Amino acid sequence: MNKDKVNTVQDTVNEENMEQTHTASESGEHPEVQKSSNEENVSQETNSSEEAGLQAEIENLRNEMSEHQQRTLRVQADYDNFRRRTQKEKEELAKYASSKLVTELLPVFDNFERALAATEDNPEFESFSKGVGMIFRQLETVLNAEGLTAMNSVGQPFNPEFHQAIMQVESDDYEEGIVVEEVQKGYMLKDKVLRPAMVKVSM
Numbered sequence: 001m002n003k004d005k006v007n008t009v010q011d012t013v014n015e016e017n018m019e020q021t022h023t024a025s026e027s028g029e030h031p032e033v034q035k036s037s038n039e040e041n042v043s044q045e046t047n048s049s050e051e052a053g054l055q056a057e058i059e060n061l062r063n064e065m066s067e068h069q070q071r072t073l074r075v076q077a078d079y080d081n082f083r084r085r086t087q088k089e090k091e092e093l094a095k096y097a098s099s100k101l102v103t104e105l106l107p108v109f110d111n112f113e114r115a116l117a118a119t120e121d122n123p124e125f126e127s128f129s130k131g132v133g134m135i136f137r138q139l140e141t142v143l144n145a146e147g148l149t150a151m152n153s154v155g156q157p158f159n160p161e162f163h164q165a166i167m168q169v170e171s172d173d174y175e176e177g178i179v180v181e182e183v184q185k186g187y188m189l190k191d192k193v194l195r196p197a198m199v200k201v202s203m
Contacts, residue, residue, distance in 0.1 A: 098146045099189055105143065106187060106195060112136040151186035153179045153197040162186060164196040171202035178202045 115132055151162060158165060158177050163186065171180045179199040186197025 099192075099194065102143060102146055102148055102189060103194060105139075109136075109139065109143065110184070112139065147188075147190035148194070149188045151188060151197050153182045153186060153199050155179065158199070158201045162193060162196055163199045163201075165201045166198050167200050168203040169200050174202040176202055 112132065112135070116129060116136060153163060155174070156163075156179050158179055163179060166183060169180060171178070174180050178201065179197075180202050181200040182197055183200065184198035187194045
């Protein structure tokens with residue numbers, strides 16, 4: 001009786017194995033082929049993961065390279081700005097190198113003009129006046145060569161950049177805010193105000 005039961009159980013197991021084999025056969029996949037397919041899938045997933053990691057690393061390297069390029073461009077721009085600024089300062093220094101000397105000579109220039117004005121109406125100083133006039137014109141030529149020019153202030157609107165008002169006066173000839181008299185001449189050195197003119201302004 002027990003032997004029959006054992007045989008029955010063995011037959012059932014054999015039938016199940018045959019069904020599994022038959023099912024695998026119908027699906028066209030052998031167990032070993034299915035195992036190989038699974039291994040290929042795992043390998044593909046691993047490759048995909050490695051490829052994604054490489055792509056991320058490449059992207060990071062590209063970002064770093066772009067950042068370095070931007071830094072290099074900023075440094076280059078800063079250097080160009082520094083070079084242009086330094087060149088401009090050198091040009092300004094060369095352009096106005098004589099500024100201090102000319103400023104110190106202006107009082108001498110003023111005194112020459114006063115001396116000439118004082119001798120104009122005195123015939124006794126005619127020869128002396130001519131000699132002083134020659135010296136004055138020589139000095140004027142030298143200063144003009146350095147870029148010194150006198151301002152023409154009378155009749156011009158008052159401008160604090162060029163004029164220094166010492167007083168306001170009533171005037172019938174000029175409207176309000178016009179320079180009516182120049183007490184001391186103003187001078188330009190090239191395009192820079194060397195000394196503002198001392199003026200009286202109409203009110």
